[in-house]
Amino acid sequence: MKISNIQQVTMAKTLQLFAFLCVTFFVQHTLFAxxxxxxxxKCSSCHQIHKNGTGPMLSGARQRWTDAGEGDLITKWVQNNAALRASGASKRAAAVFKEYGGSQMSLFTDLTDDQVNQILDYADAQPKDDPAKAGANGGVQDPNATAVTEEEEGGLGFIWIVLAVFFIVIILSVGGVRRQLKVASTGDESYNQLTYWEELKTIAWKYRGITGIVGLVLTIAVVVVVFKSLYSINIMENYQPSQPIAFPHETHAGINGIDCKYCHNSVAKSKHAGLPSVNVCMNCHKQxxxxxxxxAGEVKKIYAAAGWDPSFGPAGGYRNTKGKPLVWNKVHVLPDHVYFNHSQHVVVGGVDCKQCHGDMTKMKETAKVLPIEELNKVEGNIKLTKATLTMGWCIECHGAKEVTIGDGKNGYYDEIHSRLKKNKTLYKQYLANDGKLTANELGGWECAKCHY
Ligand code: HEC
Ligand code: HEC
Ligand code: HEC
Ligand code: HEC
Ligand code: HEC
Ligand code: HEC
Incomplete structure (x- = not known):
């Protein structure tokens, strides 16, 4: 006796259905991603999904525009809200602008219609009371709260579930076929009485060697995944908050060769690199x-912030108005419990800005946290594997970066360095490990050095 045709067809159909579902999930997942x-x-610095913040909550935004009879204009709004408002074509635009006290949303003329729709789809698809998501999207002003991995891991988990279901179906189908074959070959109908579970147990016992190995591999895989996700908690690679002015580093530090320290003037002296005040911009942009x-529009924003009027007097002048300071959003952010010091790295450690921030002289947009793969591409950088700004990243570099000691760059360190130099046995012992003296051997792996 053969497997009946009907059975073959049902099996084929089930497999097809699941293959189809898998493909749909994958496509949806990538679009959502x-x-x-x-x-x-682009948006999370002002918008949350389910709560009004600087701007209105984004979930249901499309519905609100559709309700106003202007569902097709919402993409135009996102791309260039100023133009849409000026055109007078949209009542919703005027209303929401008024509602938010005339505060300006940034322009996103670089976004295509499809991209805007992807953002709005994503916003509408977020469940309201999922605590993980709520945490990730709430309090977005603090980028630490944007636990990207949590969500991506969730997305990945989804794929794993689909795959698992897929394999279970295959196993069950194969089980069914096996059962039919058994019944056919032995003529013993009792096989049909076995439940799937019983049969599975019999098979597992028969192939206990393989089952054992598979079990072990699965356990190890789970442990590894859990550890990896712990190591990358709070990853914020690619984070690029919106900025009040579209300031490109390439034009300034690249093409015009302005030194980083001209604008980030405390980077060699203190913990903070510092950001330039509007007066620094005015040194050049008056002209x-x-x-x-x-x-020209971007420079006008500098003038507005400085209270400068180019048409005032013969050469322009400051109006009496105070202007409003430029408020740059912080891009690289460490949690409060971590101590990081620029001068320690740039001066004493001799680490180039590029190692941690990438080649800013080629940065055409506003600054962002570059993923480790991008940093590794920069010439001269030590290649690291852990995600940028995570603890693993700091630790890994401290174990890799060689330290030159005693070059008199910083009193505190000279002291530590010279003490080490005098302690010949310890020094030799350090060198013996890997032939070089690295940051960790000077204490770079001590919890208290990095944690308050
Ligand atoms: C600098 C802050 C800021 C950023 C960044 C920003 N928005 Fe807005 N957005 C606002 C404000 C403020 C409003 C309220 C209207 C106004 O005052 O212009 C608004 C309104 C909206 C509305 C209308 C909502 C409604 O209920 O009618 C949509 C849709 C929207 N934003 C989408 C986006 C998207 C998508 C992005 C990212 C690509 C984005 N915004 C980025 C500040 C921002
Ligand atoms: C003309 C002034 C100017 C010069 C020169 C300049 N920067 Fe900046 N930098 C800025 C401004 C303004 C910002 C804030 C806007 C932004 O994030 O893009 C900034 C932001 C940054 C940030 C992100 C800060 C954060 O919040 O995490 C980094 C990193 C950075 N600069 C590195 C550099 C490096 C490296 C150089 C030299 C190669 C350099 N900058 C030269 C003005 C300057
Ligand atoms: C060893 C890695 C590393 C090096 C090298 C480094 N930075 Fe940073 N930078 C960071 C980290 C980490 C932060 C976030 C600090 C925080 O949140 O406390 C940061 C933040 C910044 C900021 C934001 C403002 C601030 O002070 O927090 C600027 C601007 C900046 N860096 C510029 C520079 C420039 C310019 C150089 C080179 C002269 C440089 N950095 C070298 C790791 C580095
Ligand atoms: C040392 C001189 C200098 C300083 C300081 C300076 N800029 Fe510039 N900026 C320039 C030059 C030069 C250009 C290029 C002008 C051109 O291409 O015609 C430029 C161009 C720009 C542009 C347009 C760039 C583009 O390619 O779209 C913006 C925006 C800008 N600057 C913003 C700022 C801001 C904000 C600051 C203060 C944080 C600042 N600049 C400080 C010299 C400077
Ligand atoms: C690219 C390599 C690199 C990265 C990434 C890096 N560091 Fe460092 N760090 C160094 C070097 C080099 C030194 C200097 C050691 C010396 O000369 O004594 C150092 C020194 C330090 C020290 C002083 C150690 C002491 O002995 O007093 C602290 C604290 C520190 N780093 C914190 C951090 C933190 C926090 C991060 C991550 C946010 C980080 N570092 C990322 C290379 C790095
Ligand atoms: C070279 C610097 C450095 C050293 C040394 C270091 N840490 Fe960290 N640690 C960090 C940074 C940076 C973060 C923040 C990472 C993030 O936000 O993803 C962090 C985060 C943490 C967190 C919180 C995780 C979270 O969710 O933010 C704990 C707990 C922690 N470290 C414990 C330790 C312990 C225990 C040690 C000593 C064995 C240690 N750290 C040594 C840099 C360091």
Missing amino acids: QGEALFKS ISGDGKPF
Whole structure:
């Protein structure tokens, strides 16, 4: 007796259905992932999903525009809200602008219609009371709260579940076929009485060697995944908050060769690198107004912040208004319990900005946290494997970066360095490990050095 045709057809259909479901899930997942990434990098500094913040909550935004009879205009709004408002074509635009006291949303002329839709799809698909998601999207002003991995891990978990179901179906189908074959070959109908579970147990026992190995591999896999996800808690690679002015590093530090320290003037002296005040911009931009160039609008924002009026007097002048300070959003952010010091790294450690921030002289957009793969591509960088800004990243570099001692760059360290130099046995012992003296051997792996 053969497997009946009907059975073959049902099996084929089940497999097809699952293959189809898998493909759909994968496609949906990638589209969502894009929407999610865009939301995080462009919108999350002002918008939350389910709560009004600087801007209105994004879930249901499309519905609100559709209700106003302007569902097709929402993409235009996101791309260039100023133009849409100016055109007077949208009542919703005027209303929401008024509701938010006339505070300006940034322009996103670089986003395509599809990308805007991906963001809005993503926003609408977020369940309201999922605590993990709520945590991830709430309090977005603090990028630490944007636990990207948590969500991505959730997304991955989804794929794993689909795959698991897929394999269970295959196993069950194969079990069914086996059962039919057994009944056919032995003529013993009692096989049909076995439940799947009983049969599975029999098979598992028969192939106990393989079952054991598979079990072991699965256990190890789970342990590894759990450890990896713990190591990458709070990953914020690619984080790029929106900024008040589209300031490109390439134009300044690259093409015009302005030294990093001109603007980040405390980087060699203190813990903080510091950000330039509007006066620093004005040193040059009093002259460079960008008139007739595409970026004239951006320079006007500098003038507004400084209270400068180029048409005041013969050469322009400061109006009495105070202006409003430029508030740059912080891009690289460590949690409060971590101590990080720039001068320690840049001066004493001799680590180049590129190692941690990438080549800013080629950065065409505003700054962002570069993923470790990007940092590894920069020439001269030590290659690391752990995600940027995680504890694993700091630790890994401290174990790899060689330290030159006693070059008199910093009193405190000179003292530590010279003490080490005098302690010849210890020094030799350090060198004996790997032939070099690394940051960890000077205490770079001590919890208290990095944690308050
Ligand atoms: C700098 C802050 C800021 C950023 C960044 C920002 N928005 Fe907004 N957004 C606002 C404000 C403020 C409003 C309220 C309207 C106004 O005042 O112009 C708004 C309104 C909206 C609305 C209308 C909501 C409604 O209920 O009608 C949508 C849709 C929207 N934003 C989408 C986006 C998307 C998508 C992004 C990212 C690509 C984004 N916004 C980025 C500040 C921002
Ligand atoms: C003309 C002034 C200027 C110069 C020169 C300049 N920067 Fe910046 N930098 C800024 C401004 C303004 C910001 C804030 C806007 C942004 O994030 O893009 C910034 C932001 C940054 C950030 C992100 C800060 C954060 O919040 O985490 C890094 C990193 C950075 N700069 C590195 C560099 C390096 C490295 C150089 C030299 C190669 C450099 N900058 C030269 C003005 C400057
Ligand atoms: C060893 C890695 C490393 C090196 C090297 C490094 N930075 Fe940073 N940078 C960081 C970290 C980490 C932060 C986030 C600090 C925080 O949140 O406390 C940061 C933050 C910044 C900021 C934001 C403002 C601030 O002070 O927090 C600027 C601007 C900046 N870096 C510029 C530079 C420049 C310019 C150089 C080179 C002269 C440089 N960095 C070298 C790791 C580094
Ligand atoms: C040392 C001089 C100098 C300083 C300081 C300076 N800029 Fe510039 N900036 C320039 C030059 C030069 C250009 C290029 C002008 C051109 O291409 O015609 C430029 C261009 C720009 C542009 C347009 C760039 C583009 O390619 O779209 C923006 C925006 C800008 N600056 C913002 C700022 C801001 C914000 C600050 C303060 C944080 C600042 N600049 C400080 C010299 C400076
Ligand atoms: C690219 C390599 C690199 C990365 C990444 C890095 N460091 Fe360092 N760190 C060094 C070097 C080099 C020294 C200097 C050691 C010396 O000369 O004594 C150092 C020194 C330190 C010290 C002083 C240690 C002492 O002995 O007093 C602290 C604290 C520190 N780093 C914290 C951090 C933290 C926190 C991070 C992650 C946010 C980090 N570092 C990331 C290379 C790195
Ligand atoms: C070279 C610097 C460095 C050293 C040494 C270090 N840490 Fe950390 N640690 C960090 C940084 C940076 C973070 C924040 C990572 C993040 O936000 O993803 C962190 C985070 C943590 C966290 C919190 C995880 C979280 O969710 O934010 C714990 C707990 C922790 N460290 C414990 C330790 C212990 C225990 C030691 C000593 C064995 C240690 N650390 C040594 C840099 C360091």
